[in-house]
Amino acid sequence: MGFDYCFACGKDNPHGLHMHFERDGDGVVCHFRTEAHHIGWPNVQHGGITCTLLDEASAYVPFLMGLVTVTAELNISFKKPIHVGEQLRVWAKPTKVSSRLLLVEAGVEGEDGEVKATSTAKMMVLSADKQKQLGMEGLET
Numbered sequence: 605m606g607f608d609y610c611f612a613c614g615k616d617n618p619h620g621l622h623m624h625f626e627r628d629g630d631g632v633v634c635h636f637r638t639e640a641h642h643i644g645w646p647n648v649q650h651g652g653i654t655c656t657l658l659d660e661a662s663a664y665v666p667f668l669m670g671l672v673t674v675t676a677e678l679n680i681s682f683k684k685p686i687h688v689g690e691q692l693r694v695w696a697k698p699t700k701v702s703s704r705l706l707l708v709e710a711g712v713e714g715e716d717g718e719v720k721a722t723s724t725a726k727m728m729v730l731s732a733d734k735q736k737q738l739g740m741e742g743l744e745t
């Protein structure tokens with residue numbers, strides 16, 4: 605299975621979130637609507653879904669630079685609950701880029717711009733050998 609089955613962005617994954625990213629300056633942005641099947645506590649989006657939104661946005665920053673990375677670290681601050689039916693703006697931008705590591709800042713905001721969650725991520729750039737070693741097959745950027 606390739607990119608199209610990515611849980612966060614794959615168009616062919618029937619269980620996925622179907623995130624779609626666009627460039628925004630040197631970063632990325634995506635709009636996402638919280639649905640009933642995304643909850644943990646009643647009416648409140650599961651924190652794991654929020655993590656996925658932030659992780660994916662962080663991964664798309666290097667991806668759109670033509671780099672294959674994995675998340676080595678992801679630190680999240682959950683600021684406000686997200687409720688079913690909310691329309692969210694998910695963004696990410698690089699704060700430091702080196703040949704092996706990118707630091708990426710990301711956030712989730714409500715329609716009124718309220719900050720729901722923020723994160724910082726360390727994205728490790730993978731060589732072709734490392735991709736093979738980690739069992740990542742069929743990757744082409």
Ligand SMILES: CCCCCCCCCCCCCC(=O)SCCNC(=O)CCNC(=O)[C@H](O)C(C)(C)COP(=O)(O)OP(=O)(O)OC[C@H]1O[C@@H](n2cnc3c(N)ncnc32)[C@H](O)[C@@H]1OP(=O)(O)O
Pocket residue numbers: 607610613659660663664667673674675676677726728734738
């Ligand atoms: C059509 C469009 C489709 C688009 C699709 C887009 C898809 C996007 C999908 C994205 C999905 C979403 C994204 C996801 O969810 S990716 C999935 C979640 N992440 C993972 O599965 C990663 C699992 N971890 C690993 O594979 C390894 O631990 C990695 C690769 C991270 C390091 O490997 P390893 O441990 O073997 O290291 P090394 O021997 O290669 O050494 C490397 C160097 O790096 C240093 N180091 C290591 N760790 C850290 C750290 N935390 N902070 C700072 N530095 C660190 C290390 O000391 C060394 O430095 P030096 O001693 O050389 O100086």
